[in-house]
Amino acid sequence: MASRGGAAVRLAVLLPVLVGVLVPQSFAGGGGRRWFGGRGESQRAEAQAAKDAAAAAFYELDTAQRGLRITIETITAVDGSGEALRAVEGFEALGRRIDEVSRAYISAVDAHDLDRDELDAGTAVRARGELDRAREELERVKGELDRFEEGLAPLLGRAETQLARLAPAVERARQALRGAGDALDSVRGKGLRADDLAARLAALGPELTRLNEGAGRHGVAETLQRADRVLRDAEAVRTEAERLPERAAEIDRRLVSLRTRAQAVTTRAEAVEPVLSELRRRYSVACWQDLQHVSEQAAGAVRQAEERLAEASAARAEQRWPDATALLSTVRALLDTTGEAVSAAGERLRRLDAVAKDPKAETDRARFAVRDAQRLAMEGRNQPDPRHARPLDEAVARIDRAVDGLEGRHPDYWHFLMELEAVRASAAGVVAAIREERGAGAH
Template sequence: MTASEQVFPDRRVGAVWEPVRARCYAAAGAYLAFTEELDTAEATAAPVPDGPARADALVRQLNEAARGVDEFYHARREGLAEAGRVRAAVPQLLTHVRAEAEQALAAAASSEFGYYPSVRRGVSNLDEALLTASAVDPGSAVAGAREAAAAVQEATAELSNALSLAPSRTTAAANAIASVTTRLAAVRNRAGALGPAYSALLREFSAASSADLTNNERESRRGIEAADEALVGARVAAADRDPETALELTATAREYLAQAEQLVDAVTRRLEMLREVRTDPDAQARTVRFRLRDAQMLAVDRGLVAEWGSVLDAQAERLDRITAGLTGRHPDYWAYVTELGTVAEFIAGVVDRIRKNVAEK
């Protein structure tokens, strides 16, 4: 029972056992009281009131208590046995994981890569896990001891993995530096098109069409410069025989380059998209109207016109207003595209709700 409470506290075996034990104590107390009364009656030759009936009731109470104990153990025999085996094995488990941990620490101490950040971090984590495990008593805190053993195993695996990867870090860092160097050059080349593209946006379209892109050139340049700085740091770290730091810095450089690419592409793609819209303004509107007709037909097919018909009709009127807004020498094509996208998103949401409504019926 104690083992089960220590090993598997979530099973709450003790709480289930409590009423069974209470019935046993009650039956034992009634038995002792009745036998004491019988002894007194025998010594004084006094009659026992309702003796036979009370004796029968006491026998039934004792049998019910015994049956409760049998049922409890039969229903939980395997679990209780398992808890006993686990509790008995915990000290051996701790001994085993400590031995493995000491081997890993010894390997780290003798490794030529012991100064690598991942190895130093692994040693620190394992030392901390061992310290925690040494403070746990497996006899009184089985669950805590098992958790501590698992933590030692995990930290040992982390350190062993760092040691196994260490020999390949130099090659990995060299490859990463070469890759980022190539990507940096490519992003710089692409960034050269940002300025002309932004100027074309200002010349060909309304200022509102590129207002959100005003800072892209400056911010992309900052990203490229930050990536270059990180790459220089990676080269220095690699030269200092610190490939792990080099890998971390190349990862940082990649993040900066990804941000710079997004900023550059946002401008060039905006110019391409607006030119396409200007060539055929009705193309995107036709696509949205087609989706609207599909949604309207779906509402009819599912018998939900009363609920969604007017909502979808309102989107048709909204589309008319959006297309009518393309006026003037420099129409706001970006607002046009944005509003069409909003309508398309709204229609998609209605379609999803219609399908969900039908599926729930």
């Protein structure tokens, strides 16, 4: 301790001779700080500034990496596409580069204690160089990271759009479930059970549980799909529940209406037999043979309709609404078919009477239809197109054969009517074909 104090005294005596340059040395007892002045202290300051700049670059890179990680997590929470997977791979590769330059920076910082007393100018210069290089690498990788993040903008935009939809979609689904439950409570208060609707609503319970568990467990895309499905199904239940009183009233009206109609068809069916007798008496077998079983068929169809009506009434009483609706549709179809068959007999007699009285009227209608088609086929032409002329020539021949067929003691008026009806249909087909072709040519 005494010898080091003596050295300090000797150096103090020499200070004026050193032209103001401080020589780093310990003071008495070794507890004082050694200084190197002028350029040496400037090198220490520049090295410290390089260290501070590198630290700032390191902080900026770390902050940017954290932000980019949030961006990647946002994208992958929503998007499982190949593009999103490539973004994850790119982020991981950047992470390895960031780790590399971060280790280099930390090594440079750890290698040089810029605060130690014995730091010389050469060491300070080396420290500054290493820290500058570390800062430049940190800044370069930060630039790569920024450019990479800019390229993620479309993916991030889509992901944020999906995430923005998430909370409102889940809330709408919850509200729809509440609305469906309220609608069911309302119709039950009116004495309607709506058991099938209640079962459908109960089946949505597990879906609500999964919605409440959130996207963190089930994923954003799956949660959005589930919310949309719950919303749709709950809205359907609510709508049907609200319509149930009206539906019940409509079923009641249809029951009454179809019972009345079944009675009317029964009454009309009873009149078929006299009509058939008249047909048998006045016209040949070919004119009525397809109608001879109408009475029995009508009676059987009406009995079947009445049985289905009874079943529909029971389903209504038990509030089995779908069953009641289906049964009433069956009754209506039966009565429609039966009513047409019953009407057919009377219509047949009417048409046969008309043609027997004046067959020329039917013949004239057919000839007019053919001539009209022929005029159209000749418009703007010297010769008709064979595709049009051939069926029209055949139609003329069919008219003549039908007229010839009326000669004799028991003419088949029904065949005559069917032939002329076919002729008119053939002529109408030619007209439609010509107009379609000309319309296509105009375009």
